[in-house]
Amino acid sequence: MPACLHHSGTPTNGAVANGVAKSSSTPLLDPVQGNVAFASCAYGYGFTLKSFAQLYKGVCGDDPQDVLLIDEFAKRLWGDVWYYPEERVFRRKPPQLGMATC
Secondary structure (H helix, E strand, C coil): CCHHHHHHHHHHHHHHHHHCCCCCCCCCCCHHHCCCCEEECCCCEEECHHHHHHCCCCCCCCCHHHCCCHHHHHHCCCCCCEEECCCCEEECCCCCCCCCCC
């Protein structure tokens, strides 16, 4: 682990561990809630699910059916969710073998 991450990560991990209510079943940190960022010191990037979803705004087109709802799309970028391009929908059910997915 790079020294910059070790020194910042140790106090952070302690603060998170101390702040977790033992009776709570809700995760304190959850990428879908927007309170987790993914980053790399080595490659010089950082993003949240929402900021990553914003990269796709405008890629889908200008038709009303193509408008990308950033918050809704960001929720689908984490967890066991599959995109079905033929129907242009996301589902929690994995596709059948041989089916095209993105």
